[in-house]
Amino acid sequence: MSCDPPGMTKIAVLGTGDVGKAIASKLVSLGHEVRLGSRTDGNEASERWAADQGEGASVGTFADAAAFGEMVFLATSGVHTFTVAKGIVEEVGRKILVDVTNPLDFSQGFPPALSVCNKDSLAEQIQRALPEARVIKTLNTVHNSLMIAPRRISGDHQIFVSGNDADAKAEVSELLQTFGWRAHEILDLGDVTTARGTEMWLPLWVRLFAKFGTGDFNITLTRVDDAD
Amino acid sequence: MSCDPPGMTKIAVLGTGDVGKAIASKLVSLGHEVRLGSRTDGNEASERWAADQGEGASVGTFADAAAFGEMVFLATSGVHTFTVAKGIVEEVGRKILVDVTNPLDFSQGFPPALSVCNKDSLAEQIQRALPEARVIKTLNTVHNSLMIAPRRISGDHQIFVSGNDADAKAEVSELLQTFGWRAHEILDLGDVTTARGTEMWLPLWVRLFAKFGTGDFNITLTRVDDAD
Numbered sequence: 001m002s003c004d005p006p007g008m009t010k011i012a013v014l015g016t017g018d019v020g021k022a023i024a025s026k027l028v029s030l031g032h033e034v035r036l037g038s039r040t041d042g043n044e045a046s047e048r049w050a051a052d053q054g055e056g057a058s059v060g061t062f063a064d065a066a067a068f069g070e071m072v073f074l075a076t077s078g079v080h081t082f083t084v085a086k087g088i089v090e091e092v093g094r095k096i097l098v099d100v101t102n103p104l105d106f107s108q109g110f111p112p113a114l115s116v117c118n119k120d121s122l123a124e125q126i127q128r129a130l131p132e133a134r135v136i137k138t139l140n141t142v143h144n145s146l147m148i149a150p151r152r153i154s155g156d157h158q159i160f161v162s163g164n165d166a167d168a169k170a171e172v173s174e175l176l177q178t179f180g181w182r183a184h185e186i187l188d189l190g191d192v193t194t195a196r197g198t199e200m201w202l203p204l205w206v207r208l209f210a211k212f213g214t215g216d217f218n219i220t221l222t223r224v225d226d227a228d
Numbered sequence: 229m230s231c232d233p234p235g236m237t238k239i240a241v242l243g244t245g246d247v248g249k250a251i252a253s254k255l256v257s258l259g260h261e262v263r264l265g266s267r268t269d270g271n272e273a274s275e276r277w278a279a280d281q282g283e284g285a286s287v288g289t290f291a292d293a294a295a296f297g298e299m300v301f302l303a304t305s306g307v308h309t310f311t312v313a314k315g316i317v318e319e320v321g322r323k324i325l326v327d328v329t330n331p332l333d334f335s336q337g338f339p340p341a342l343s344v345c346n347k348d349s350l351a352e353q354i355q356r357a358l359p360e361a362r363v364i365k366t367l368n369t370v371h372n373s374l375m376i377a378p379r380r381i382s383g384d385h386q387i388f389v390s391g392n393d394a395d396a397k398a399e400v401s402e403l404l405q406t407f408g409w410r411a412h413e414i415l416d417l418g419d420v421t422t423a424r425g426t427e428m429w430l431p432l433w434v435r436l437f438a439k440f441g442t443g444d445f446n447i448t449l450t451r452v453d454d455a456d
Binding site: 114145146222 | 341342345346347373374380381382383385388415417418422424425426428429431432433434435436438439442444445446447449450451452453
């Protein structure tokens with residue numbers, strides 16, 4: 001339960017890269033109190049970000065931010081996500097943990113492989129490490145420039161949501177709508193194991209990214225015209 | 229070089245399941261001579277298929293069919309594809325080998341996992357086993373009902389092509405257009421390693437199939453409106 005005015009929430013965003021800053025800035029612009037978490041205290045990139053944002057923005061360590069937020073976004077680079085998640089078990093407790101990361105392994109260069117795939121997913125690893133947390137996988141199928149500004153594509157296009165807790169999925173879907181996602185564009189795939197599907201979309205996404213020379217694209221699911 | 233009238237080709241389709249029969253029937257309807265290949269001679273399903281099709285349709289073993297065809301489609305179930313491919317090295321030689329299969333592993337039930345993923349693909353395994361063959365991966369991202377009848381979806385939607393040989397990709401793309409695919413819908417992803425991307429799309433596809441209760445869907449790639 002929040003004591004803030006309706007619609008205002010304390011939210012943590014862990015990760016100070018492009019994805020983390022894009023989501024955090026969007027959340028501040030929507031009137032939320034946002035704490036950007038980084039590995040070390042006094043992270044220069046996050047201090048600069050907070051100064052630019054002004055009111056509503058603060059910074060801290062991953063643990064500080066996770067303790068502050070009523071909802072926690074994981075937006076670190078994929079290779080670090082699991083370690084970061086394991087470090088905030090207490091702070092997260094039963095909160096909603098929104099995992100927008102992908103287990104991309106760039107150790108062999110581009111295109112990256114996945115560091116986990118097929119019979120497991122990063123989201124499931126996180127859910128196992130934080131069994132009380134309500135882990136929701138979403139936004140990981142698009143570039144950060146679309147995550148928080150989906151109407152840069154005028155037509156309908158899809159975003160997926162995976163997780164075990166129906167209420168948490170509904171709450172995250174509402175937040176996604178404040179980002180600009182239309183309710184009918186948000187597809188609930190099912191429990192957290194369905195994150196295998198969206199994480200394994202990345203190997204095609206990165207090849208399309210290479211072909212187009214931009215991440216400014218997404219997929220629209222099209223149905224047969226005479227379908228029910 | 230073919231001595232048939234222009235546009236008519238001898239084509240082998242290996243695999244007598246729904247996918248193989250759908251492709252083979254479409255090819256017969258387009259005026260090609262088609263030999264449907266199965267594991268054993270005198271396969272009842274393929275005999276029945278040939279009787280239904282009439283002129284232009286014949287049956288044989290995988291090796292018979294692969295020897296007959298100027299182009300060879302691999303349309304077996306994914307678990308058998310590699311074994312079938314290894315058995316027709318001589319018959320295929322430098323021919324175009326169109327791989328429409330997916331390495332789906334149903335041993336743990338539905339949804340299937342992949343039997344190969346991430347740093348390899350079934351298409352690459354086939355290319356390594358048949359180094360002279362011009363392996364083209366395509367059509368594996370959609371249900372067989374759309375492979376050969378893409379205009380059941382009136383709007384644009386995508387099909388992907390992967391392979392090392394540009395001429396072979398152009399030839400297969402032309403054939404796909406006779407199936408109803410529009411030239412601009414056919415996306416050349418690059419060499420055969422890009423098949424990792426389309427094969428790894430399946431774990432999301434099968435979950436969408438479960439959600440929709442039908443395979444009558446595909447993806448349309450949508451670009452940001454102000455993109456170049």
